[in-house]
Amino acid sequence: METATANFDIQLTTKSRINEFDANNIVFGTQFTDHMLIADCIDGEWQTPKILPYGEIAYNPAIASLHYGQSIFEGMKAFKGQNGEINMFRPLENFKRFNISADRMCMAQVPEEIFIGGLEELLRIDAAWVPEGEDNSLYLRPFMFASDVYLGVRPSQNYRFMVIMAPAGKYYATPPKVKVETEYIRAAEGGVGYAKCAGNYASSLYPAKLAAAQGYTQLLWTDAKEHKYFEESGTMNVMFVIDGKLVTPQTSTTILKGITRDSLLQLARSKGIEVEERRVSVEEVIAGIQSGKVTEIFGAGTAVVISPFAAIGYEGSDYVLPEITEKSVASQLKKTLDEIRQGKIEDTFGWVWTVK
Ligand SMILES: *Cc1c(COP(=O)(O)O)cnc(C)c1O
Numbered sequence: 001m002e003t004a005t006a007n008f009d010i011q012l013t014t015k016s017r018i019n020e021f022d023a024n025n026i027v028f029g030t031q032f033t034d035h036m037l038i039a040d041c042i043d044g045e046w047q048t049p050k051i052l053p054y055g056e057i058a059y060n061p062a063i064a065s066l067h068y069g070q071s072i073f074e075g076m077k078a079f080k081g082q083n084g085e086i087n088m089f090r091p092l093e094n095f096k097r098f099n100i101s102a103d104r105m106c107m108a109q110v111p112e113e114i115f116i117g118g119l120e121e122l123l124r125i126d127a128a129w130v131p132e133g134e135d136n137s138l139y140l141r142p143f144m145f146a147s148d149v150y151l152g153v154r155p156s157q158n159y160r161f162m163v164i165m166a167p168a169g170k171y172y173a174t175p176p177k178v179k180v181e182t183e184y185i186r187a188a189e190g191g192v193g194y195a196k197c198a199g200n201y202a203s204s205l206y207p208a209k210l211a212a213a214q215g216y217t218q219l220l221w222t223d224a225k226e227h228k229y230f231e232e233s234g235t236m237n238v239m240f241v242i243d244g245k246l247v248t249p250q251t252s253t254t255i256l257k258g259i260t261r262d263s264l265l266q267l268a269r270s271k272g273i274e275v276e277e278r279r280v281s282v283e284e285v286i287a288g289i290q291s292g293k294v295t296e297i298f299g300a301g302t303a304v305v306i307s308p309f310a311a312i313g314y315e316g317s318d319y320v321l322p323e324i325t326e327k328s329v330a331s332q333l334k335k336t337l338d339e340i341r342q343g344k345i346e347d348t349f350g351w352v353w354t355v356k
Contacts, residue, residue, distance in 0.1 A: 006049060006113040008037075008121050013053035016128075023131035026169035028139070033126040037118045037163040040147070041108040044157070049114050051122060054164065064156045065145035071198035072101040073143035075302050077168065078123055078355070080130045081343035086123050086355040088140070089302075089341050091116055093259045098142060101195040106155035107144060115142060118163055123355045126165060135170040137341075139303070145198075171303060175310035177318065178233060178297075179216035180282055181207055186232060186254075188224035193231075193254035201235065208234070216313055218299070222282060224254070230280045236299030236307065237261040240280055241329045243293050250277040260300045264333050266349060271336075273329060282314060289319040297321060298330045306334040 013034045021031060032054050039049035065071045074094045081087045095115045102109055119140060123130070130138045142163045146156030184207035187193025192200060204219070211219050220238060221231040230249055232238055237258040239248045246268045251257045268275050288294030289312075299307040308330045311320040324330055339345040343352060 006111070006117045008118070009048050009050045010121075010125070011050070011052050012125070015053075018128050021129065021167065023133055023136055023167070023169075026131070026136065026167050028168045028171075029166055031167060033122075033129040033138070033165040033167075035122060035125050036165075037122050037161075039110075039114050039118065039161045041110075041159040041161065042157075044108065046108075046111060046114060049118055049161075051118075051125060059147075060149045062149045062151055063146065064148045064150060067151065068146070068153055069197070069199045069202075070105050070107055070146035070156055071143070072098065072105055072107065072145075073141060073196055073198065074098050075196075076119075076140040076142070077137040077302055077341070078119075078130050078140055078165075079137050079342050080132050081352075081354065083343075085343070086127060086130050087341070087343055088119065088123075088353040088355065090259050090263070090351045091119060091353050093262075094142070097196065097257065097259075098144075101197055102144065104192055104195040105197055107146065108159045110144065110161050114161065118142075118161075120355050122163055122165065129165065129167060131167050131169075133169075137168050139166045139168040141165065168303070171307070175308050175324065176217035177215065177311045177313060178218040178220050178309045179211040179214065180220045180222060180230075180312055180314040181211070182222055182227040182282075182315070183207070185224040186219075186221040189253055191254065194251070194256055196256065204234070214313070218307075218309075220312060228281050228283070230282065230285070231255055233299040233309075236301035236304065239264065239296075239298055239300055240285060240288075240294055241296035242284075242288055244295075244329075245274040245276055246329060247276045247278065247280055249280055258301055260302055260305060260337075263337060263349075263351065264300055264306070267333050267336055268329070270348075271332065285312075286314055286319055289321060295322055296324065296328055296330050305337055306330050 144161040147158045147160045148156035218234045223229045297309045308324045
């Protein structure tokens with residue numbers, strides 16, 4: 001696995017904050033590593049990327065992204081391997097998806113040597129921040145926003161690509177109760193659901209707030225036309241175990257193509273578990289929970305890997321799922337995926353990218 005190398009302007013911090021970091025007490029998203037990457041695309045030309053001490057940066061208040069939302073991101077993780085090496089998980093998939101999101105939002109394409117090369121450079125410099133420990137990782141956040149100083153609505157000429165990194169520990173403590181959303185939508189055909197663009201997350205906050213007031217920690221999105229078919233859950237893909245088969249909605253323009261989703265499907269197939277990518281109706285799932293055919297529902301994404309649901313709420317009633325055990329499909333898949341990500345078992349899929 002080789003990526004052409006870009007030159008980086010590197011300015012190292014004189015005051016590392018690594019001593020303030022406690023790997024046993026990580027509060028996700030609040031603490032960032034010592035350095036960050038900034039690369040500017042000016043009139044279509046990528047400038048030499050810079051690695052700088054993490055910190056605040058000044059902006060002109062008229063930059064386009066603040067007003068019209070040309071802003072995209074990725075979410076990835078790096079892990080400490082068994083021999084102290086640093087591994088990323090399928091980073092080329094994030095790189096490709098980033099440029100698919102960029103394309104949909106009329107933004108500049110980021111070259112591989114800046115995206116992958118930048119992550120590698122940053123990880124080498126901030127290697128001490130990749131935490132050891134079972135459920136620990138370093139969350140990597142590449143993002144890009146329009147930086148034209150102009151208040152007209154048009155695609156920006158200038159973009160800023162950045163990477164920041166934040167230590168991550170274990171996610172949800174208890175399985176969430178999830179509400180089937182039948183009024184608001186996350187995405188509609190022809191829209192931007194398949195892009196990891198900032199606006200998708202802003203628009204999900206209001207329905208999530210209403211659901212929270214009703215006691216639900218997460219949403220299960222349904223299709224925009226009929227509210228009959230499942231799409232995703234919160235910011236994760238959703239999977240069902242129906243009659244022992246792993247079933248998930250097929251990807252479309254309204255569903256984000258998760259790398260965890262793809263990895264779990266490949267893993268399931270390799271374990272001899274039957275996989276179906278198809279439409280899954282709310283009706284089928286509710287009836288299936290009641291008859292015992294639907295044994296598991298879980299969200300899948302980089303942040304959590306797998307988040308099994310305790311119950312789903314639909315039109316005012318809660319439908320409780322059986323408790324997850326070690327034998328559950330979710331537990332088996334999560335265990336294997338974790339072991340591959342952490343370099344504990346052989347990576348027969350070629351998913352682990354070791355930083356040189
Ligand atoms: C990021 C994201 C996912 C999960 O994708 P992964 O590549 O598995 O992390 C699923 N749905 C939405 C809406 C997302 O933003």
